[in-house]
Amino acid sequence: MMPDAAATLQAHEFVWTPQDFERIRQLIYRHAGISLHEGKQAMVYSRISRRLRETGHQSFRDYLDWLERHPDSGEWQEFVNALTTNLTAFFREAHHFEELARLVRDGGPGREWKVWCSASSTGEEPYSIAITLADVLGLQGSFRVWASDIDTRVLQTAQRGIYKLEQLRAVRPEQLRRYFLRGTGANEGLARVKPELQRHLQFFTLNLVEEHWPLREEFDAIFCRNVMIYFDHTTQRQVLRRLHRLLKPHGTLFVGHAENFSDARELFRLRGKTIYEKV
Template identity: 85%
Template sequence: MRSDDAATLQAREFAWTAADFDRIRRLIYQHAGINLHEGKQAMVYSRVSRRLRETGHDSFKAYLDWLESSRDPQEWQEFVNALTTNLTSFFRENHHFVELARMVREGGPGRAWKIWCSAASTGEEPYSIAITMADALGLQGNFRIWASDIDTRVLQTAARGVYKLEQLRAVSPQQLRHYFLRGKGANEGLARVKPELQKHLQFFTLNLVDERWSLNEEFDVIFCRNVMIYFDHATQRQVLARLHRLLRPHGTLFVGHAENFSDARDLFRLRGKTIYEKV
């Protein structure tokens, strides 16, 4: 063992072994499909150790034994929440929103649009979708957005719809006026999504690797961005097949910049940069 590794171990609050990491890796894969590689050990230790403190356990083994034996759904959710990554921003990968606006304009004003944002995180992505739709159709336009995530804590933030102004730098001044209420006094520096825009969104918890999804819709568009990178190939294929079933004929799937599904040509054809069409 190198001296810097030994120093790191001595500084840790809880003992940490390869068996602990392998067990956590197995459990999060079983429950959320997340495939953790060896380079994630420091992240896993940091995040799961918070659960040890919160639940009063003095070792990872004791905590994991309790987690598996108790079958407490709330703690399982906290475990999953601890190990999910939520990196997002308004109008991230902006070419997707440019393409969505084009599709909506060409689709005509009378069409009812159904869109699913399958990794809503803290809300920046689904609200970016809603702003794009409202820009094209107006706040009274006929569109509805389903916004889901496996992490219950980030969904609470998304449902509140309150952001620091610095988080809204990609939102134009006109969009900020139309779709947000700026805070005053104690809320100076914050902005809240207007109810007129928020009414188009529905937030709910959904695990993409669950055997059954709480959805019975046919969507025009699905955003599933920067999610598949956490899944192994078999899980990716399973989720893609289920997304395919929920899209209308020739529906559109927007994916993340690091995701490529060229080996799923029987399900989706590439239509543009990280934009796929249902086969």
């Protein structure tokens, strides 16, 4: 280690060593499949040091030792929550929602549409899916959206369905009127998802790297966007195989703009920009 790097480590509130980072990297990989590279050291220090303050531990070593001695502790969920990144927005990558609407319009009447958002974060993505489906099928239409995430805190925000109006800039005015209730008085500047839309969604916690998922459905479409970039190649393949099993024949997989699965041709064929079809 260079001398200036060592000085930087000692300048932190808590002693921070390469061994601490390596332990955290191994633990988050085992528990969530997240692969952290060396460039994430500052982020990891910042986020896990908050857990030290919350739990009263004086060092990363003490905190990590305690975690490993208590494998059933709820602190493991807080540890995972701290290291997950939740960047999202309504109708992000708009062409995905245009394609979903086309699929539904072309799919014909008399069927229930089932879509899973596998990394729903604070809810903007699954609500965008539900709005897209409701625009085509109506609020009384036959559709369901499953919305999962590994982070329990962001799921609580998603379930509340309350957003600042500036977060809803990508929502068209007629959609805002149809699917949201605008706050007044103390709630001025906020909007809440209407119960008529929210009843179509089911929120639940799910870790994509766990072997057994609590899902028995077959889906018309799955959104798994900007998740695989945190996994190594082996974990990506495992997750892709499980997604493949849960899609209906010719079902659609929507992925993130930085994700490419051209080496999984036996599972999915590319059908459009970041849009894959089940083989």
